[in-house]
Amino acid sequence: MRHLWILFLAFLFPNLLFASPLIYSTNGTWLKKNVHVVDGSLSSSGDIIVGAFNTVDEHLLANNDVLIQRESHILGNVEYDGTLIVKPAVIIDGARINPASGDFAQNIPTQTYQAGGTSFTVAAGLTQNLSPGSYTDVLVQKNGQLHLTGGTYHINRLRLNTGARLIIDAESTLIIGDTFQFLQNSRVILAPSVLPHQFVIYQTRTRDPYFNYTSINQAINYLNQLVLTNYSYLGNNVIFKGTIFSAYDLIALNSGVQFEGHIEAQEVIVGANSTLTYAEPPCIPADEICGDGIDQDCNGSDLACPPADSDGDGFSPNDGDCDDANSEIYPGASEVCDELDNDCDAQIDEDAVDASYFYVDGDQDGYGDDLQVVSACNAPAGTVLNGDDCNDYDAQINPLVLENCDAVDNNCDGNVDEGVERCVEGVVVPPEPEEVAPPLEETIPVSAVEETEFLYTGTNPIQTDVAVETIDPSLVSVVRGKVLDAQGNPLAGVTVTIHEKPEFGSTLSRLSGQFDLALNGGGWIVVNFNKDGYLPVQRKIQVTWRDIATLPDVMMMEVDPHMSVVDLSSLTETFVFQSEP
Secondary structure (H helix, E strand, O other): OHHHHHHHHHHHOHHHHHOOOOEEEEEEEEEOOOOEEEOOOEEEOOEEEEOOOOEEOOOEEEOOOEEEOOOOEEOOOEEOOOOEEEOOOOEEOOOEEOOOOOOOOOOOOOOOOOOOOEEEEEOOOOEEEEOOEEEEEEEEOOOOEEEEOOEEEEEEEEEEOOOOEEEEOOOEEEEEEEEEEEOOOOEEEEOOOOOHHHEEEEEOOOOOOOOOOOOHHHHHHHHOOOOHHHOEEEOOOOEEEEEEEEEEEEEEEOOOOEEEEEEEEEEEEEOOOOEEEEOOOOOOOOOOOOOOOOOOOOOOOOOOOOOOOOOOOOOOHHHOOOOOOOOOOOOOOOOOOOOOOOOOOOOOOOOOOOOEEEEEOOOOOOOOEOOOEEEEOOOOOOEEOOOEOOOOOOOOOOOOOOOOOOOOOOOOOOOOOOOOOOEEOOEEOOOOHHHHOOOOOOOOOOOHHHHHHHHOOOOOOOEEOOOHHHOOOOOEEEEEEEEEOOOOOEOOOOEEEEOOOHHHOEEEOOOOOEEEEEEEOOEEEEEEEEOOOEOOEEEEEEEOOOOEEEOOOEEOOEOOOOOOOOOHHHOOOOOOOOOOO
C-alpha cells in the first residue's frame, strides 16, 4: 500500500519523490548482492550498479548507466540517461524511463575541517565522554563506549574497534579531516531524543573518483580491488544510525551492515547482506518553491500556491498544466497530431495516438522497406506510406517492375522468374531449333552452311560467341545430344562447348535437355558439359564432314555438399574415404 501511495504522490508532485533518496552519489553507487533498500530510492548523477538478489523498495534514478544483476527486484521506476543493462530474472514493477525525467545532481553539503587538538583514546571495555572540540585522532578500543555529549567535533581520524559503541546523547556533528572507520560489530546508538538526521558526519577528504571509466564493468573490476582500510567505511555487521555527507570521497559499507539514515557521497559501495532503511536527512535551508511538497526553507511546511485550474481539466499550472486555457492539454493527456504539446512534457506530437506509419524508401523507387518503420504525424524525409519493397537497395526491384530471368524476385510477389519463357535458374535457355529455323525451299538445293547457320547467326542465336569466319562450308557439321540429371530427367541450362575450340562458342541445353552445336567436322572432338552445382563432364565423338553426329545421352551428377579433403602429400598411413551412396 505504501508503494502505491508513493507512486500517486510521484504523479502529483514529481519533485517530492526524488528530493531525498536514501543514497545519492555524484559519480556512482554499487550495491553488492542480497542488499535490501527499505523505503528508499537510489539517485546518482553517474552510474548505479545493483548486484544480484537485491531489493530496492522505491526507485533507481541515474543520469548515466544502470546495471541490474540477476534476480533483483525494483519496486519503483528505473530512470536513466545512458544505457540500461538488465540481467535474467530481474523484476521492475515501475516504468523504465529514458531519458530520465530530470537532472538528479545535488550539491552535497560540506564543512571546513579545523585541525588541532590532541588524540583521545577509550581503553578496551571502558566508557568515557567526549566534549565538543578539535582532535587529531579518536580511538575507541574493543568493547569500549564513547559518549558524544552534543555539539560539533573536528576529528582528523575516528576509529571504533571491534564491538565498540558510539553513543549520541544529544544532537552532534562530526567533521572528519581524513577518515572514519567503524570495525566489525561496532554500533552507533542514538539516545531516545536523537533522530538519525540529528547525528551527522561530514567527510571532508578529497580523492579522485573511481567511476570515471568507459564502462560499468571496468568500474566494478577496479572497485573490487580497493583496500577499504584506506577509506571511510562501516565494517562487517556494523549497526549505524545517522547521516553521512562526503562530497569528495568514497563511502563504503561492508557486508551485513544495518544502516538507518541517509548518505550523500562522491561514490558509495554497499556490501553483501546489508539492510539500508531510509530516514529523513537534515534540512539544509534553500529558496522555497510553492506547491511541490518539499520544505526547502526548513520552516516545517511547504509554501502553498494559490489554487488555479482555469480550464477545469483537473490540473493547474502548479500541477504541470502547460496550457490552462485548453482542457484537452494537461499532464498525462494523450498526444495527438495537432502540433501542440498535449501531455505537457515539452515535446510536440511525440508518440501520437493517431500517428501514421511511414516506411523508409532507401532506393527512392516509391516503395518502402517494411522492416524500417517510423511512426509520425508527417512523413519524414525519405519515407513513403507503403512497405511493399522486397529490396530497398535496388530501385529496379519493386511491385511495378516486370519480372526478368535473373534468379531475382523483381516484382516482389514472392516468386522468382515466374512468367519468363524458357527461364531456368536465372538464364534463358535456347528455343528448339524447329521453332526458329527458317523455311527451306524443297525444290532448291541448299548447302550445309545454309542449313545450319541459323544456329549461330541472327539476333538471339542458339549458339553464341561463334567466330563465323572459322566455319568452313566444306566441313561444317552439327553435334547433337541430350543431357539428363541423375534421375533421368532432362537437364536444362548446361553450357556445352568444344574442348580447346573457343572459336565455336557455346550453347545451352534446352528445356528438353537437348542441344545442337555447329562446328567443322573431320576428326575426333571432345565435348565439355558444365553447370553450377554439378560435376563437369566430357564426351569424345568422331565428327565427319557435313554430317550430324549424335552423342549418347549424357548424365550429370550433382556435387555432394558433404566432402572430405584428402591431401595425398601428407598421408603417412592408410585411410579409407567413402562417398555417400
